Amino acid sequence: MDTGVYPRKKEIKVIIMIERTLVLIKSDGVLRGIVGEVIRRFENAGMKIVGMKMVWVNKKFAEEHYKIHSKKQFFKTLVNYITEGPVVATVIEGVHAVDNVRKIVGSTSPSDAAPGTIRGDYSHMSMAHADKNKKAGKNIIHASDKSQTAKKEIALWFDKKELHTYKTVHEKHVF
Numbered sequence: 001m002d003t004g005v006y007p008r009k010k011e012i013k014v015i016i017m018i019e020r021t022l023v024l025i026k027s028d029g030v031l032r033g034i035v036g037e038v039i040r041r042f043e044n045a046g047m048k049i050v051g052m053k054m055v056w057v058n059k060k061f062a063e064e065h066y067k068i069h070s071k072k073q074f075f076k077t078l079v080n081y082i083t084e085g086p087v088v089a090t091v092i093e094g095v096h097a098v099d100n101v102r103k104i105v106g107s108t109s110p111s112d113a114a115p116g117t118i119r120g121d122y123s124h125m126s127m128a129h130a131d132k133n134k135k136a137g138k139n140i141i142h143a144s145d146k147s148q149t150a151k152k153e154i155a156l157w158f159d160k161k162e163l164h165t166y167k168t169v170h171e172k173h174v175f
């Protein structure tokens with residue numbers, strides 16, 4: 001019989017993983033004027049913006065950020081893509097923020113990204129199409145892929161004093 005009461009152990013040890021992750025609204029997102037739309041998704045999910053700025057990075061900085069891809073055939077177009085206009089760099093804080101942000105962002109190739117995700121809702125091209133036309137795979141947003149990567153990327157993009165610790169109204173008045 002379904003009593004509607006979910007079984008609970010007497011003691012549940014919950015590890016709350018508050019993390020910070022780097023999110024970049026890449027040049028196509030800025031040039032298309034959808035910065036607000038993109039940021040809203042994270043705020044709607046209850047995550048917190050703890051750092052935010054607009055930066056137009058040079059090639060050297062872009063190469064450092066994407067150095068893990070330096071041997072890939074798309075490296076040059078990727079560096080050109082991220083430097084063709086300013087990007088909005090943010091640090092998002094939340095529970096399991098790295099994975100949760102990636103979930104909201106969607107798959108790398110817009111053609112695979114599910115509707116409801118940022119990449120799925122605001123882009124549609126495939127990486128194969130981009131490659132064939134010698135174009136970058138424009139997919140609006142970058143988000144750190146692992147906790148360790150997030151730490152490194154945040155340190156690259158932000159000074160400590162640019163990151164803020166504060167309580168949202170929910171934290172202040174509800175919890």
Ligand code: UDP
Nearest residue numbers: 074078107108127136137138139142143145
């Ligand atoms: N990219 C590309 N062609 C590819 C694969 C990736 O132009 O075949 C670009 C795309 O913009 C992607 C970025 O390179 O977001 C970094 O690739 P990664 O595999 O790290 O994807 P992400 O972590 O951004 O989902």
Ligand code: MG
Nearest residue numbers: 142143144145
């Ligand atoms: Mg990546």
